[in-house]
Amino acid sequence: MTKRRSASKAFAECALADQTAIVDDIVKDGTDAHKKAFSFFKNFRDRVTGGYYSTPEGWKAIGYVGNTPMIEFPGPPPEVLKHLGLE
Template sequence: MPRRTVIKWFVAVAASLKLGDAQVFGAEPGPGEPVITANGYGKDPLLNHTHNPGDLWPLTLSPTQRAAAIALADVILPADNLGPAASQLRCVDFVDEWVSAPYPAQLRDRGIVLPGLDWLDAESGRRFANVFAGLTLSQQQAICDDICFQARAADELQAAARFFSRFRSLAAAAYYATPEGWDAIGYVGNQPSLTYDGPPEAVLAHLGVEQTVA
């Protein structure tokens, strides 16, 4: 998918991160999946302490699910002239932490993402006799094309399409929280300025206002 399409999703990431859909797949852990029992950060987290993955709660993705997630993230956010692939920025580390966290929204997403990744491998096996991470890019894209837009997905693929939408939002959130992701969209952050030049004339004209502060 074109990265410029993904960039359009970025503006909706903040809102989409609030959209958990526990009804897509069952929220109960499947056979062999760890049950989250950690209490989380609590009311007074140690913000000056660096936590390593797994310090606060057990990570959830199995090696097979992680491989599928890395491959899917790279289909959604491939390397191009604007930036590196999602795998190079370890976006799946964020996804794994997210679905492992013991909070309501994250637990809902855990019930979407984990079964969705399992479905991805099962569908890959059905179509191409291999796991998703072992497919060619064109084969991976063929599956993604069927689930990347829920409005066009077949009835039997609606749950998979909702999984794809949720995973895409999480992967984009991870990607565009990195310096490399900022560069991809031209975000420079807060920059000090010795002068105040005011808003550009085009912005003032669009708003129909006049600059009055010298």
């Protein structure tokens, strides 16, 4: 990881530009210096994302309408059938 003047500060105390640079360094995969940080960040990101998209706010953000009672099921949209070759 690249040394910065802010390296002696806690992450939250760093300027936004320094925080962004630190995270940019972490997400660079492929170098030995970043493997542990990248692995941690990837797992953290995946869990935060999964947590958000399993909330009502996350469902609304992606247009999820599951768990909604329906009088009748209209079937899959035509574009889905076309994609599956079942048109």
